[in-house]
Amino acid sequence: MFRTKIGEETELALMEHRHARELFELIEGNRAHLRAWMNWVDQRRTQADVANYVATSLKQYALNQGIHTGIWEKGKLCGMIIICPIEWPNKATHLEYWMGAEYEGRGIMRASCRAMVDYAFGTLDLHRLTIRCATENRRSRAIPEELGFTFEGISRDAEWVNDHFVDHAVYGLIKGDKTS
Amino acid sequence: MFRTKIGEETELALMEHRHARELFELIEGNRAHLRAWMNWVDQRRTQADVANYVATSLKQYALNQGIHTGIWEKGKLCGMIIICPIEWPNKATHLEYWMGAEYEGRGIMRASCRAMVDYAFGTLDLHRLTIRCATENRRSRAIPEELGFTFEGISRDAEWVNDHFVDHAVYGLIKGDKTS
Amino acid sequence: MFRTKIGEETELALMEHRHARELFELIEGNRAHLRAWMNWVDQRRTQADVANYVATSLKQYALNQGIHTGIWEKGKLCGMIIICPIEWPNKATHLEYWMGAEYEGRGIMRASCRAMVDYAFGTLDLHRLTIRCATENRRSRAIPEELGFTFEGISRDAEWVNDHFVDHAVYGLIKGDKTS
Amino acid sequence: MFRTKIGEETELALMEHRHARELFELIEGNRAHLRAWMNWVDQRRTQADVANYVATSLKQYALNQGIHTGIWEKGKLCGMIIICPIEWPNKATHLEYWMGAEYEGRGIMRASCRAMVDYAFGTLDLHRLTIRCATENRRSRAIPEELGFTFEGISRDAEWVNDHFVDHAVYGLIKGDKTS
Amino acid sequence: MFRTKIGEETELALMEHRHARELFELIEGNRAHLRAWMNWVDQRRTQADVANYVATSLKQYALNQGIHTGIWEKGKLCGMIIICPIEWPNKATHLEYWMGAEYEGRGIMRASCRAMVDYAFGTLDLHRLTIRCATENRRSRAIPEELGFTFEGISRDAEWVNDHFVDHAVYGLIKGDKTS
Amino acid sequence: MFRTKIGEETELALMEHRHARELFELIEGNRAHLRAWMNWVDQRRTQADVANYVATSLKQYALNQGIHTGIWEKGKLCGMIIICPIEWPNKATHLEYWMGAEYEGRGIMRASCRAMVDYAFGTLDLHRLTIRCATENRRSRAIPEELGFTFEGISRDAEWVNDHFVDHAVYGLIKGDKTS
Numbered sequence A, B, C, D, E, F: 001m002f003r004t005k006i007g008e009e010t011e012l013a014l015m016e017h018r019h020a021r022e023l024f025e026l027i028e029g030n031r032a033h034l035r036a037w038m039n040w041v042d043q044r045r046t047q048a049d050v051a052n053y054v055a056t057s058l059k060q061y062a063l064n065q066g067i068h069t070g071i072w073e074k075g076k077l078c079g080m081i082i083i084c085p086i087e088w089p090n091k092a093t094h095l096e097y098w099m100g101a102e103y104e105g106r107g108i109m110r111a112s113c114r115a116m117v118d119y120a121f122g123t124l125d126l127h128r129l130t131i132r133c134a135t136e137n138r139r140s141r142a143i144p145e146e147l148g149f150t151f152e153g154i155s156r157d158a159e160w161v162n163d164h165f166v167d168h169a170v171y172g173l174i175k176g177d178k179t180s
Helices: A017-028 A031-035 A047-062 A108-121 A138-147 B017-028 B031-035 B047-062 B108-121 B138-147 C017-028 C031-035 C047-062 C108-121 C138-147 D017-028 D031-035 D047-062 D108-121 D138-147 E017-028 E031-035 E047-062 E108-121 E138-147 F017-028 F031-035 F047-062 F108-121 F138-147
Strands: A003-006 A010-014 A067-073 A076-087 A092-099 A128-134 A150-161 A164-174 B003-006 B010-014 B067-073 B076-087 B092-099 B128-134 B150-161 B164-174 C003-006 C010-014 C067-073 C076-087 C092-099 C128-134 C150-161 C164-174 D003-006 D010-014 D067-073 D076-087 D092-099 D128-134 D150-161 D164-174 E003-006 E010-014 E067-073 E076-087 E092-099 E128-134 E150-161 E164-174 F003-006 F010-014 F067-073 F076-087 F092-099 F128-134 F150-161 F164-174
Touching: A003 A108, A010 A108, A017 A031, A017 A047, A017 A076, A047 A067, A047 A076, A047 B047, A067 A108, A076 A108, A092 A108, A108 A128, A108 A138, A128 A138, A128 A150, A128 E150, A138 A164, A150 E092, A150 E128, A150 E164, A164 E150, B003 B108, B010 B108, B017 B031, B017 B047, B017 B076, B047 B067, B047 B076, B067 B108, B076 B108, B092 B108, B108 B128, B108 B138, B128 B138, B128 B150, B128 C150, B138 B164, B150 C128, B150 C164, B164 C150, C003 C108, C010 C108, C017 C031, C017 C047, C017 C076, C047 C067, C047 C076, C047 D047, C067 C108, C076 C108, C092 C108, C108 C128, C108 C138, C128 C138, C128 C150, C138 C164, D003 D108, D010 D108, D017 D031, D017 D047, D017 D076, D047 D067, D047 D076, D067 D108, D076 D108, D092 D108, D108 D128, D108 D138, D128 D138, D128 D150, D128 F150, D138 D164, D150 F128, D150 F164, D164 F150, E003 E108, E010 E108, E017 E031, E017 E047, E017 E076, E047 E067, E047 E076, E047 F047, E067 E108, E076 E108, E092 E108, E108 E128, E108 E138, E128 E138, E128 E150, E138 E164, F003 F108, F010 F108, F017 F031, F017 F047, F017 F076, F047 F067, F047 F076, F067 F108, F076 F108, F092 F108, F108 F128, F108 F138, F128 F138, F128 F150, F138 F164
Parallel strands: A092 A128, B092 B128, C092 C128, D092 D128, E092 E128, F092 F128
Antiparallel strands: A003 A010, A010 A067, A067 A076, A076 A092, A128 A164, A150 A164, A150 E150, B003 B010, B010 B067, B067 B076, B076 B092, B128 B164, B150 B164, B150 C150, C003 C010, C010 C067, C067 C076, C076 C092, C128 C164, C150 C164, D003 D010, D010 D067, D067 D076, D076 D092, D128 D164, D150 D164, D150 F150, E003 E010, E010 E067, E067 E076, E076 E092, E128 E164, E150 E164, F003 F010, F010 F067, F067 F076, F076 F092, F128 F164, F150 F164
């Protein structure tokens, strides 16, 4: 229940307390993989850290400030898409996403992000979406480029990832832009 | 997204901030009808009251204490099903429901409650559900009776509804009971 | 001060911070005895747990939601009576109680509960009291039966006690019922 | 219940939600009388103000920081005694008190304060009590002087009462001091 | 005290409760002027709104999340510079500023921002500053351009100002960049 | 920035998160020295304790209830001056101060307290300041005596310092008193 099908085998659903263990295991099994580009990996070391993250994300949802969504493939949690924070006065939000290594290369994330874009512009009636990727994270940048986002510039040294700064490539999509 | 289809035309979804106006209008259009059996009608007079109720119910959801669900029929909000509070140590919860007058008599609520029972015993892995109806509310009592709940007794004067006490008929369903 | 005498040697008083150690010792000395029927025993293992329970119960009192009362016999804490939660719109509450093994069989709890019933219907002007006991807890069921509560039904599998579900016998008393 | 008798006709009890109306009426009937020396009178103009004060004082009690006590004479609320804040590390607290005009001159407050002193040094095991009175408030100063407090000095301009500063006469009592 | 001189006649200081009236009057006297580019003007209509804004900004300061600073010219409040939010893990923050019309054109804001940049890179040891201006707000864009920020791109429709979206010109400054 | 010079080499500034380590080291290096008269020394044993103290003090500042100020001598933190709590209705506050042993005897504290007195009566527009010192702490009592405070009395056993009670000498200064 409260899941949305995308194609035959993919589903999106809110990340809830009862998924915390499954989420912990996905992170645990992909720690090195995720750590290359994600600065939060070292903050979610234990089951308690992850349970805490889920509680925080549900509070954001309850306050209408963000939606942390899991992606399930054939019933197995394989990644997340997050829109957060939602700036309601500007009808704008950021989109973030990550995935376990073993699920990459099948188009799951692209399809999931496309569904999330439709949800944001349709159901939520937002006006602008931003995606920020480390400039050298080619796999991540492929998502906004394939979905028709416009490249808007480079933020130098925008994020500290473990032990160095990375530049961000910034992409924007406005409601009404032609998407693919 | 995040809706669950029940049959062709009915959907359940979490009651969220963006539904508050639609919910207010449903209550507003059914005030006399609902007030006969519901003690909360006079506390949700204004749009602000209803927005506040939605915010409170989402906080319960975020804390894993309750799920307040809207029922949409052909895209129109027609009622609610609520499980709250959830007693996790006892794996037990209460089920409540109400519906606009114009949607009654079509089996929508029965189908929706059956879906919620499946969700509670399946996805949430709860063990016991309780339904409490005013003894003279025949339409409401039909739900647990048709769904195979066991009648467990009468709580005398259990609820104050506007200007008088009503007795409650108490029904229970245990996971593994034969339902219909 | 702030104690109420019941007969010559029994007193009721709010459970406060300064009683936390005495309460811990009573629980500690009766752990096996209480654990047979009480599901909270394993959650109050340490002095800190008990201090936390007292703090929580005083917050309920401050918010007008419950009253956690100790029973002192000849100056020694021997048990508790709790009314919680208080549903003010319905003028209803639940009554719970427990006692150390060495104090059983002298009528202390019956007298204390009778005083609490008088307090609830008199001072607090409530209308309905509910007592729920595990069906097989004969000693506990004797209290509502001796005080004139009406047996209202059985809630199957209503509570998880350590490692199994127990059925609840439900008793109700309405203001104006003949008590004994 | 939870009242303490002082002599035949006087009782002390915690100020609770259910007393808020009675408290409001006592203040309302003594507004000019109290306003001469009390700086809080203009902040408790409405029933909502007084209800709010009671809620705040009960939170202090729940946090072990203060005790706001009503004085009832023949069942009628006639004044209050407050110990607040309680400095547990120093085992010290302040004592404040006020009374409706029609109850003055009968020794009620002196007896009530003596009971509160016993409670503070006995039950609460505090070590030091301070009373601060406007220097010209002869009636108020009589209390610590009759109870055996030591005069410790004058705090110039210590309190703003409506439209002017007043000096405070400061009195202290140490556990073990000879009281009368 | 707690003010910092910039040149002879300009001072920066934290915006505190005691400045709320002065701030309200500055906004009140510049409502039309500020409203052209600022989306917060209509949310700070009353003295209470402004007092609330000051309270919120001080809470951010206490939590180490932002610094809301007033600019005083010859003792008169003339504008504000704000760094908020501070992303400590990324050592990055945004810089915002606004000024009353009568103080424009004298270089006050440029000097104040230069001081704030020094403070952010020096005292706070941050690494990156971002400034975002509506693309058509020439006066505002002059600040980062004169201070040596790098133009990093355009965020289309990034902000809703009263009745329309504006594009943002995004500027970044990295510690170690040559500033002017 | 946000520092105030007192003479050539002394500065006062709000104690902020970024000073927590420096503060911890000052306390750590003066533990025995401070413990003789300060009851808080044993509660600030670790860096986390001190960070927590700083966070609490900044919350007081944000709520307009107190100002915890560091004293820097030639750029090194050497002590603190605190005004807390501020009673706005009475325009009154307490002044507390302490200093590392190696900085004593140079007049730094006297000058700093004089600046704080000016700030309290001037910028904050307060009316009364109180200083309370252990009667036998000659060095501490010298401050109010040299600054022109009036000795107002002795509070017997007013404070518990580690293992014994100390009497307090109470000093007051009213705006308009002649200071030196």
